[in-house]
Amino acid sequence: xxxxxxxxxxxxxxxxGTVSRALNNHPxxxxxxxxxxxxxxxxxSYQPHxxxxxxxxxxxxxxxxxxxxxxxxxxxxxxQGIQDKISDLGYDIMLYGVNQTNQVEEYLKRxxxxxxxxxxxxxxxxxxxxxxxxxxxxxxxxILVDTYHPDFDSITxxxxxxxxxxxxxxxxxxxxxxxxxxxxxxxxxxxxxxxGYRRALDEAKLPFSERYFRISKHSKADGFNREAGYQAMAExxxxxxxxxxxxxxxxxxxQAIGALNAMKDRKLTAPEDIAILGFDDIELAKHIGLTTMxxxxxxxxxxxxxxxxxxxxxxxxxxxxxxxxxxxxxxxTCGTEKKQPKS
Amino acid sequence: xxxxxxxxxxxxxxxxGTVSRALNNHPxxxxxxxxxxxxxxxxxSYQPHxxxxxxxxxxxxxxxxxxxxxxxxxxxxxxQGIQDKISDLGYDIMLYGVNQTNQVEEYLKRxxxxxxxxxxxxxxxxxxxxxxxxxxxxxxxxILVDTYHPDFDSITxxxxxxxxxxxxxxxxxxxxxxxxxxxxxxxxxxxxxxxGYRRALDEAKLPFSERYFRISKHSKADGFNREAGYQAMAExxxxxxxxxxxxxxxxxxxQAIGALNAMKDRKLTAPEDIAILGFDDIELAKHIGLTTMxxxxxxxxxxxxxxxxxxxxxxxxxxxxxxxxxxxxxxxTCGTEKKQPKS
DNA sequence: AAGGTTATTGGAAAGGCTTCCACAATATTG
DNA sequence: CAATATTGTGGAAGCCTTTCCAATAACCTT
Numbered sequence: 001x002x003x004x005x006x007x008x009x010x011x012x013x014x015x016x017g018t019v020s021r022a023l024n025n026h027p028x029x030x031x032x033x034x035x036x037x038x039x040x041x042x043x044x045s046y047q048p049h050x051x052x053x054x055x056x057x058x059x060x061x062x063x064x065x066x067x068x069x070x071x072x073x074x075x076x077x078x079x080q081g082i083q084d085k086i087s088d089l090g091y092d093i094m095l096y097g098v099n100q101t102n103q104v105e106e107y108l109k110r111x112x113x114x115x116x117x118x119x120x121x122x123x124x125x126x127x128x129x130x131x132x133x134x135x136x137x138x139x140x141x142x143i144l145v146d147t148y149h150p151d152f153d154s155i156t157x158x159x160x161x162x163x164x165x166x167x168x169x170x171x172x173x174x175x176x177x178x179x180x181x182x183x184x185x186x187x188x189x190x191x192x193x194x195x196g197y198r199r200a201l202d203e204a205k206l207p208f209s210e211r212y213f214r215i216s217k218h219s220k221a222d223g224f225n226r227e228a229g230y231q232a233m234a235e236x237x238x239x240x241x242x243x244x245x246x247x248x249x250x251x252x253x254x255q256a257i258g259a260l261n262a263m264k265d266r267k268l269t270a271p272e273d274i275a276i277l278g279f280d281d282i283e284l285a286k287h288i289g290l291t292t293m294x295x296x297x298x299x300x301x302x303x304x305x306x307x308x309x310x311x312x313x314x315x316x317x318x319x320x321x322x323x324x325x326x327x328x329x330x331x332x333t334c335g336t337e338k339k340q341p342k343s
Numbered sequence: 344x345x346x347x348x349x350x351x352x353x354x355x356x357x358x359x360g361t362v363s364r365a366l367n368n369h370p371x372x373x374x375x376x377x378x379x380x381x382x383x384x385x386x387x388s389y390q391p392h393x394x395x396x397x398x399x400x401x402x403x404x405x406x407x408x409x410x411x412x413x414x415x416x417x418x419x420x421x422x423q424g425i426q427d428k429i430s431d432l433g434y435d436i437m438l439y440g441v442n443q444t445n446q447v448e449e450y451l452k453r454x455x456x457x458x459x460x461x462x463x464x465x466x467x468x469x470x471x472x473x474x475x476x477x478x479x480x481x482x483x484x485x486i487l488v489d490t491y492h493p494d495f496d497s498i499t500x501x502x503x504x505x506x507x508x509x510x511x512x513x514x515x516x517x518x519x520x521x522x523x524x525x526x527x528x529x530x531x532x533x534x535x536x537x538x539g540y541r542r543a544l545d546e547a548k549l550p551f552s553e554r555y556f557r558i559s560k561h562s563k564a565d566g567f568n569r570e571a572g573y574q575a576m577a578e579x580x581x582x583x584x585x586x587x588x589x590x591x592x593x594x595x596x597x598q599a600i601g602a603l604n605a606m607k608d609r610k611l612t613a614p615e616d617i618a619i620l621g622f623d624d625i626e627l628a629k630h631i632g633l634t635t636m637x638x639x640x641x642x643x644x645x646x647x648x649x650x651x652x653x654x655x656x657x658x659x660x661x662x663x664x665x666x667x668x669x670x671x672x673x674x675x676t677c678g679t680e681k682k683q684p685k686s
Numbered sequence: 687a688a689g690g691t692t693a694t695t696g697g698a699a700a701g702g703c704t705t706c707c708a709c710a711a712t713a714t715t716g
Numbered sequence: 717c718a719a720t721a722t723t724g725t726g727g728a729a730g731c732c733t734t735t736c737c738a739a740t741a742a743c744c745t746t
Binding site for chain 1: 345390392393394395397398403419422423427430435436437438440446453455456457459481569603604626627631
């Protein structure tokens with residue numbers, strides 16, 4: 001069917017080894033044989049067979065991306081960073097979009113299949129039990145993004161710190177009754193954000209009230225979804241009509257959008273009635289004027305690829321961990337201050 | 344390094360052919376040999392080598408997705424449909440996200456590489472010259488989504504019709520000065536939407552005015568991006584202060600969001616000052632109350648995968664073309680009517 | 687018990703490439 | 717010009733499977 005190196009070898013009156021050398025510009029080959037072969041292979045529009053090459057070289061030039069998928073805008077942006085960087089390097093991306101948590105193991109197993117990919121980028125989810133050992137055993141380079149394990153390279157955001165900064169900002173603006181709408185505590189980032197929130201509250205000697213705290217019911221995306229935000233806010237408002245909180249720290253922008261929606265349906269606005277502070281700085285936050293904590297998503301994608309390549313080339317160094325600090329982006333939903341951090 | 348069928352064969356005292364048969368539950372094998380082999384292969388935690396298998400079977404169980412990538416939310420949703428469907432079928436996805444138009448050919452060439460994928464899903468872009476012939480020559484099953492070529496299966500949306508319905512709706516609401524903000528005319532959908540808009544205008548005997556028409560300057564995503572929408576609207580408003588249009592049909596929701604932003608910055612609101620009608624019904628349209636034309640994105644993804652599988656199994660039938668009609672989703676940005684189509 | 691089936695099995699060949707080893711051809715040196 | 721070093725080349729072996737063909741073993745028949 002397709003043209004093989006044997007066809008080229010016959011055409012050029014050389015051995016297949018020579019053809020291979022010409023094609024891979026190996027040093028030990030005479031310039032003119034090489035050119036002749038190249039010319040012929042162009043004429044026959046030869047294409048190496050990807051799998052045959054992969055099998056012989058023990059290298060796939062492909063990496064796997066395992067990421068929560070839903071409509072979580074966080075990932076679209078990280079994905080762009082990854083795509084841009086990886087194209088340059090001539091690699092391909094095998095995408096495993098996780099829609100339900102039970103798919104994680106399934107996808108990991110597939111990606112681990114011998115000879116399928118050269119490395120894995122694993123996102124925002126806890127590495128399922130047992131896979132840490134397995135990954136180390138088969139020595140498949142793996143980078144964790146937005147999640148952590150001591151034995152693997154990782155890139156994370158200071159979630160606890162970010163939540164702390166966010167909440168402290170609300171305190172500084174003078175709010176006393178500060179609630180939080182959180183995603184599911186199954187999610188590590190959600191737990192950390194909760195901790196930061198509590199720390200800021202404690203430090204300011206403000207009371208924590210269960211009445212102003214909700215965890216997502218909608219389990220989609222671990223609770224990082226709009227419906228969950230809507231429902232949590234609706235519930236809090238409806239149950240506390242006579243004594244509303246003044247401000248909310250919400251664990252993601254997408255939930256904040258839902259929460260704002262719930263407020264709007266109840267004729268409440270931010271920041272006049274309730275101040276809202278999100279997390280992520282997704283692209284649409286700018287549009288709706290949401291004050292939020294920004295994560296450098298694109299850069300995280302780029303860095304993830306860089307780390308992975310490092311490790312693909314040489315896996316003999318200890319894990320490195322990079323953390324980014326989220327930055328406060330002041331817009332309108334908390335009321336504004338005089339001195340604004342750069343937006 | 345890894346366990347191979349030779350290891351299993353030795354362990355089980357059988358030939359490699361027998362091992363292979365056991366693993367692929369081939370009929371011609373004695374039940375107990377099969378069980379013994381299966382048991383051993385489990386014990387050694389054998390994993391077939393993906394590439395060796397692919398090479399021998401001439402089948403990769405992988406398909407390529409070539410799609411515009413940017414932050415175009417349209418694709419996130421189509422992607423979900425694809426991912427869900429394809430996982431069930433045990434296939435993997437090779438993702439090629441196009442950020443700049445010049446990457447298209449590069450990616451196509453890669454995906455066409457012999458033995459790399461079993462089929463291609465090609466999205467929303469014109470198939471570059473010459474590739475139609477090449478695809479047919481190598482007989483790689485290909486489905487076009489949101490774009491068209493007579494010789495390939497395709498799934499499209501009636502863009503012309505959608506734009507016509509949209510514009511006619513604005514006419515029916517009584518608007519006379521109806522502008523349009525369009526994406527780049529390099530894009531086929533953009534051209535069709537323009538045609539539909541003009542047809543509705545002509546039919547209503549309303550004049551078309553260059554003053555109320557803009558094409559995206561920002562070339563990112565062929566002009567389907569927020570900045571382009573913002574800029575176009577800003578320009579129109581600023582140049583026509585004394586004689587603003589009453590309504591706009593805008594070629595995508597994401598541009599509409601930008602346009603609304605530009606209005607907001609100029610203290611104009613929809614629908615009070617200017618009515619806005621978008622296209623796509625991305626998830627966030629609901630949140631901001633944008634009246635728009637809905638494309639059944641998730642279903643398009645699912646159908647695309649189904650068509651592709653059909654063709655992977657048997658490529659011997661003529662191309663089939665499916666088109667979906669977009670439906671009008673009435674929300675708030677055009678003013679509301681009594682009788683609302685289902686939202 | 688001999689002959690004829692049928693059910694299993696072993697393993698070579700094929701899939702298309704890279705790489706290594708041995709040999710041939712050419713160039714260099716004294 | 718012979719001896720030696722250098723360059724270039726052919727092709728077998730290896731990467732790991734699947735698949736096909738031939739061979740063996742087990743089972744029936746009469």
